[in-house]
Amino acid sequence: MQDRAERSASRLAILAQVSAELARTLDVPAAVAHLPRVVVPALADFAIVTVVDPDGRPRDVGSWHSDPAARPLLERYAAVRLDSMPAVSPAARALVSGEAVRECSETVRTMLPPGEARDVVRVLDPHSAVVLPMRGRGRTLGLLTVYFRPGTEVADENLATAQDVADRAGLALDNARLYNAQQQLAEGLQRSLLTEPPEPDHAEIAVRYLPAAEAARVGGDWYDAFLQPGGTTMLVIGDVVGHDTEAAAAMGQLRSLLRGIATYSDAGPVEVLRGLDASMATLQTGTLATAAIARFEQTPEEYERGLTRMRWANAGHLPPLVVNPDGTVAELATWRGDLLLGVDADTRRRENVVTLDRGSTVLLYTDGLIERRDADLDSGLVRLRDALIELAGLPLQEMLDELLERLVHGRPEDDVALVAVRLHRQDRPRPAEAGPNRVPPDVPDARTPA
Known part of the structure; x- marks a missing residue:
């Protein structure tokens, strides 16, 4: 026994x-x-x-x-x-x-x-x-x-x-x-919706998407870049709350809604966010998301002076960072933005404007780039700022690759989406590293594009 x-x-x-x-x-x-x-x-x-x-x-x-x-x-x-x-x-x-x-x-x-x-x-x-x-x-x-x-x-x-x-x-x-x-389903859905950006004259746009190392973390990060009917360039970064196939599907829905609103109305960042919030309420999406939108505008006078205005708005997302031509990095605001999308469609949103010299680089990113289990977002922002200062002289594509390597070593804890634009000087030919000039056929070929 x-x-x-x-x-x-x-x-x-x-x-x-x-x-x-x-x-x-x-x-x-x-x-x-x-x-x-x-x-x-x-x-x-x-x-x-x-x-x-x-x-x-x-x-x-x-x-x-x-x-x-x-x-x-x-x-x-x-x-x-x-x-x-x-x-x-x-x-x-x-x-x-x-x-x-x-x-x-x-x-x-x-x-x-x-x-x-x-x-x-x-x-x-x-x-x-x-x-x-x-x-x-x-x-x-x-x-x-x-x-x-x-x-x-x-x-x-x-x-x-x-x-x-x-x-x-x-x-x-x-x-x-x-x-x-x-x-693979969530990542494939996500990648299929994250399309290649346009290349307006003298503006070089680069994008990156890196899924989380853990399968369960794949979800709702997205980037976007497109031209509005009047010829202005708009960059978008966003993050749907959640990390699964459902979040990836919600991301696709919100991204499409935002694109439709912005490319039909030619509206500015605040109005686009307001329209998206209203559409989410009407459609009862039941989704929460953060987003930041940056629109690049230029008058003939600004063209002559080599300046571009960036008009931007932030729905609970991390703010854009600007790398100036001299290699310094400008923090445009604290990381605490306006209310998330999907909470209150009647909330009042703020719009900010900053004037940029040609040669500047603007980076929009999701929190997976700076988030760590053992550190807060403020510490992550410091790491990102320091890295940008060191990498300021690199070509744009190399800059994004090196940022990902330095900050997440190619295996982020959360999804990472990046979209960046470098405003090349307009008194010189478009540089070879910026690639060909590609814009939709129905967008005006303005003499002074952003």
Whole structure:
């Protein structure tokens, strides 16, 4: 009785360890590759774990042997065996049927063609093997093959425990597959809506979108850049509250609404935000979002003086930053803007105007660029400002790439969206690094575009 209780406790401990291994990381395939070390030697003499790639090809990803001296040999067998296995092999049958397959090693050896796989398995000398499917929802996502040497008793309760291990691994792999599919759906939706910007004469526009490192964080960040009917350039940055596919869909809806309002009415930033708030209330979107809009205007007199006015408004978003031609950075306001969109359609919004010298760069960004779990936004703004000062002399595209590398190292905790414009001098030809001049055909070809 005591011996049975100890065996039961050992099996429960193995299953608990497997669950912990699979739950502690988002890299489920790596955790699954570690499973042979959990089941050997408690449940088998050695083991190999196999996963099915997205293209349907099985691949051995982990192995373990109770004899340390035999581990390199087992690794070599795992590296070559699948390429030598015929379609009627135990592994192939288990993948197709989704049921466990038990076979003696002599039968497996006779299936293998002459070559390294047959030679290595002869040295490993298992007496028998059981191939256990790692089953997900309606599909087999991998295999756990346990081997027993001559003289080892193959206990049914050990095989049942090994199958429980395989089932937990299969469910974890399936969850990871669904999780990645959701991330790809949200990111794909988001990227499909974030279109390339126009390139008005003597104004170079650059954009970036970088999804969060964690799949669950993909959501509602967006940028936009377009020309209004009168020829003025408008930049938009925004962030829908939430981080999932629903937030990405809401982002697409708000972005389209804002575009329609701005490109039909030729309205300024405050009026565009007011119109968007009113549309959200009428349509009952149930969405909250932040946004900042910057519009670039120029009179003939300002053209002659080499100046451009930026008119901007902020609905709860971080304010634009301006890099002046001399490399200094201007902070246009505190980061606390007006009320978020979707809260009160009747709220009064403020509009700000700043005069820029040609050669200035304006950056709009979402909080993922500066947000950290261990620091506040004010500290993040200081880091961003310092980085911009150091990078002021770079071409615009390089500046944005270097900002992302320095501030989030290519793996942000939250989504990051950036849109920036560099106002090149109008008394000189458009520089080569700015690319071609591209504008919609129905926008006036004004002599003094922004």
